[in-house]
Amino acid sequence: MSVARGEHITAxxxxxxxxxxxxxxxxxxxxxxxxVIGLGLPTVAMGVLGTxxxxxxxxxxxxxxxxxxxxxxxxxxxxxxxLLRRLWPMMATVCVGTLLxxxxxxxxxxxxxxxxxxxxxxxxxxxxxxxxxxxxxxRDEKWLGPMIGLSTGVICGATGVFVIPAVPYLAALGLxxxxxxxxLGLSFTVSTFALAIGLAWxxxxxxxxxxxxxxxxxxxxxxxxxxxAIRAIVSPATFRFFxxxxxxxxxxxILWRALSE
Numbered sequence: 001m002s003v004a005r006g007e008h009i010t011a012x013x014x015x016x017x018x019x020x021x022x023x024x025x026x027x028x029x030x031x032x033x034x035x036v037i038g039l040g041l042p043t044v045a046m047g048v049l050g051t052x053x054x055x056x057x058x059x060x061x062x063x064x065x066x067x068x069x070x071x072x073x074x075x076x077x078x079x080x081x082x083l084l085r086r087l088w089p090m091m092a093t094v095c096v097g098t099l100l101x102x103x104x105x106x107x108x109x110x111x112x113x114x115x116x117x118x119x120x121x122x123x124x125x126x127x128x129x130x131x132x133x134x135x136x137x138x139r140d141e142k143w144l145g146p147m148i149g150l151s152t153g154v155i156c157g158a159t160g161v162f163v164i165p166a167v168p169y170l171a172a173l174g175l176x177x178x179x180x181x182x183x184l185g186l187s188f189t190v191s192t193f194a195l196a197i198g199l200a201w202x203x204x205x206x207x208x209x210x211x212x213x214x215x216x217x218x219x220x221x222x223x224x225x226x227x228x229a230i231r232a233i234v235s236p237a238t239f240r241f242f243x244x245x246x247x248x249x250x251x252x253x254i255l256w257r258a259l260s261e
Contacts, residue, residue, distance in 0.1 A: 035227020097153020
């Protein structure tokens, strides 16, 4: 092992240990959000951790909690095979777009990746607060699905956030609630694994980060359990409103900080 590589590993471990309390508490909160509204774990994690570390490191930390929770969400529904047949063109282009965009988040344009992260969080929040609902005709899925997948992938590869525009698009397909939840799990699972491949491709996936990512799975699962309990007390609509407001503040802060550098 070269001296430079050894120093880099030491620096990564030092930073991770320094931020470990924030990392664990962030994944507990992010898991809680997912437990209440069924999504938001990587979005919250990227938003909070993006204020103290570069997006590539934050994205690497979310891989294991995101992958395992989303795989569970994907396989727990009753109609995975029909959804795969319907959505595979979109999923394929998600992979392509993520690989195309992953060079930005991996460090070849760190400041621009941070700016893109802030902008993506803010845009998602504004869309959520607007309450707008869209409808996609079945005849348009063949051409629109791959376009949505490609754009979602590019944004995922550049920022680590894979909700825009996939979530609004899937919600516009008129799926039953259980099918929608499963479709979201499918989309998030594909995006997470594509992001992992993109980070590894650009040598931005150190083993030390994956170890902390595995540790973060524990608070994420505890947070999901707590979120399930909160869901029985607080209206999901009320919770969603404050979630989007908080996310808008995070996105604005990240974008402002990147523009000020």
